Amino acid sequence: MLVSRTALVFAAASAAALLGTATAAAQTDRTPPAIGGGSGILVDSRVGCTLTTIGRDSAQRLVGLTAGHCGEPGATVVVEGDPDGATAGRFVYSDHTLDYAVIEFDSARVTPVNQVGGTTITGLGGPALFPNVVCKRGSTSGTSCGVVWGDVRATATETWTQMCVMKGDSGAPVVVGSTLVGMVNAYLGVGCFGPEVGTNITSIMHDLNTRGEIGAGYQPL
Missing domain, CATH: 2.40.10.10 (Trypsin-like serine proteases)
Known part of the structure; x- marks a missing residue:
């Protein structure tokens, strides 16, 4: 059976359109990470x-x-x-x-x-004090906990703890239960033998709200 060139062109265009639709649908159906x-x-x-x-x-x-x-x-x-x-x-x-x-x-x-993992965040809270125990969830070292030493340098903005922290954990949430009290910023030692230093979440929230720009009035999910 002979098929006209017009018919072949129409069939090819239709197939391409269907393929494009299927691809678009697959992209639309993709669950964001x-x-x-x-x-x-x-x-x-x-x-x-x-x-x-x-x-x-x-x-x-x-x-x-x-x-x-x-x-x-x-x-x-x-x-x-x-x-x-x-x-x-x-x-x-x-x-x-x-x-x-x-x-x-x-x-x-x-x-x-x-x-994320075993760490849940439902609220924000003030700095943890000695001898409380806090935990963090880092993308490199996972979950670790340690005793709180407090604000060793008396800056009123940071807390020192004895948690294991590694490269890539910067920013990790520091929690007491499901309350976020700080973030990981630095580790003053080798491996897991030195203290972790983190900024208190209350100091961050105060600065965010004072600035009044993107992030002001922040609340966790």
């Missing part, structure tokens, strides 16, 4: 850090926090382990005094959660 306090993030596709927390600010923007030394405003954020490597958000503010940063996420590209 889950991300929450304790998730690993890649900054500008090269620097590995940990997200402290994710939630909404007073304008209902989806925002998160991490350590300030992880990136500068404009830096892109990819959820660690996302097979597509899609940009999920960008740094919008970075403070090098308190060492914290604000990330604004694209709600269509992530699935925000309040539990």
Whole structure:
């Protein structure tokens, strides 16, 4: 049976259209990667850090926090382990005094959660005091806990603890139960033998709200 060239062209165009529709549907059906306090993030596709927390600010923007030394405003954020490597958000503010940063996420590209591993964040609280025990969830070293030494340098903005922290854990949430009390910023030792130093979440919230920009009025999920 002979088939006209017009018919062949029409059939090819129809097949291409169906293929395009199927591809678009597959992309639409893709579940965005889950991300929450304790998730690993890649900054500008090269620097590995940990997200402290994710939630909404007073304008209902989806925002998160991490350590300030992880990136500068404009830096892109990819959820660690996302097979597509899609940009999920960008740094919008970075403070090098308190060492914290604000990330604004694209709600269509992530699935925000309040539990990562065994760490759940349901609220914000004041600094932990000696001899309390706090825990952190880092993307490199996972979950570890340790005794609180307190604000050794009397800065009123940081707390020292005896938790194991490694490279890539910067920004990791520090919790008492399900209450976020701080983030991991530095480790003053070799391996897991030196104290961890972190910024208190109350100091970060005060600065965020005083500035009144993206992140102000933040509340976790």
